[in-house]
Amino acid sequence: MNRITVEGPIKAQLASLALPVEVVDETGRWLGHFVPAAAMVAADECPDSPHELERMRAEKGGRTLPEIWKSLGAK
16 A cells, blocks of 8 residues: 655644545545544454344344355355
């Protein structure tokens, strides 16, 4: 990945962000996305709350692994 160095007012703007943003020039032309470090979830950190995890565990339904393999045509 390439890297750019940001200085001055733009550095302050980007450093204060907590969520991803679109980056545009003065005419509104899209340049890309910026994802601040604060918005990144560590690989070993679950983004779901304990309450949401419990709700998902309680859900009924779905298919067994053999049923999924069969529907995919696995032998």
